[in-house]
Amino acid sequence: MRSFRLPILACLVLAVPAISQIKKPGNTPAPTPTVKKAITPVGEVKILRASEANIMKARLNKFVLSKKAIRSAHRLNRKKAKTQREPRGLGARSGSFLTQLEEVEAAGRVQHASLVPVLKKIMLHGGIVDAVKIKAANSLQAQPKKAACKVAMELLRDTRFQEQGSLSAPMIRLMSHHGAPKKFWAYMRRRFLTLGTLGQQALLEHIGSSRDWDSARLLLENIDQPSPADVDAADNPPAEYWKKRYDKWARCKPQVRNACEKLFGQSFTTRKEANAWLAKRGGLNKLRKKRGG
Structure with a gap:
């Protein structure tokens, strides 16, 4: 009988760790949620x-x-009381x-x-x-x-929102990333001059990256420095208007040039140069049709 005691004891010793590793139903850890x-x-x-x-x-x-x-702020805006203190x-x-x-x-x-x-x-x-x-x-x-x-x-x-380029630019990039209907981009082209500088830059970047042929004329119109058609006209805006236009135009020149390169495969220094280049290729509409725009 003694000869069998040692093997039996050894089996029991080996079995204890295995039994201890058996998981109880209540101790099962919760699965890690998928991120x-x-x-x-x-x-x-x-x-x-x-x-x-x-x-x-x-x-x-x-x-x-x-x-x-908010109501206090709106009242201040309506009164345009720049010298008044901000409401509590x-x-x-x-x-x-x-x-x-x-x-x-x-x-x-x-x-x-x-x-x-x-x-x-x-x-x-x-x-x-x-x-x-x-x-x-x-x-x-x-x-x-x-x-x-x-x-x-x-x-x-909102016109006031458009004028704040630091706010309108992220919104334009958002719409460019996800895609927007053509009528949205047509509206933004009409509001181009109202947009703050950063908003204009974001719109021009979209035109270049999407190769938007509907915006080709907008690019051509912004190659040259903005200036009045008739400086002596009675309805000519004041000098401050043209200074503001020039400042925005100067900061957007790189985006205009880059968009022209992506759309036309060519950048231009003047509108006259662009018109001559397009004329050699049958005009804007013919070039657009040829390139599938």
């Missing part, structure tokens, strides 16, 4: 779950103006400037449709610091296509 991502105009971003989005939305809402402050509460509700920047910038690294309305509010009423509004405009580019494009198209219909 979903999306490609946007600002790069790859994380798609938030609803619970995560609610937390971020609550943080962002702290930087939105109260209704009372006109700044963001809470949080330091750097905190606002960090929180709004963080929204540009994630995506959820529920963030779109609050980002829109920040752009329109998010305090007196433009840098926070610009961050919100950039963060909107990271949001879902349908919701973000709807807001972008709405904002770009």
Whole structure:
């Protein structure tokens, strides 16, 4: 009997670790949730779950103006009271400037449709610091296509928003990335002179990258320095108007040249040079048809 005791004891010793490794039903670890991502105009971003989005939305809402402050700001705009003090509460509700920047910038690294309305509010009423509004405009580019494009198209219909190039430019890039109907781009061409400089540059970049032949005449019209057709005309705008036009034109020259190279395969120094080049090829319409535009 003694000869069998040692093997039996050895088997029991080996079996104990194996038994201890058997997982009990209640101790099974929860599976790690899959992190979903999306490609946007600002790069790859994380798609938030609803619970995560609610937390971020609550943080962002702290930087939105109260209704009372918004009404006060509107009254000031209507009265054009530049010398009056800003009404109490006109700044963001809470949080330091750097905190606002960090929180709004963080929204540009994630995506959820529920963030779109609050980002829109920040752009329109998010305090007196433009840098926070610009961050919100950039963060909107990271949001879902349908919701973000709807807001972008709405904002770009506002003349005051168009004039703020730092805000209109991200919206134009958003629409360029996702694609927009032709009537939208036709409208933006009509509003070209109203757009701030950065907005003009973004539109010109879109024309070049998409090789938009519908915008060919816009490029040709902006090759030469802007100047009045008749300096002695009674309806000629004042000198300040032409100075502003010139400053914007000078800053957009590289984008005009680059767009011409992509569309025509040739850049031009003057409109006369461009017209002569096109005439040798049968005109703009013939060239467009030949190149499938």
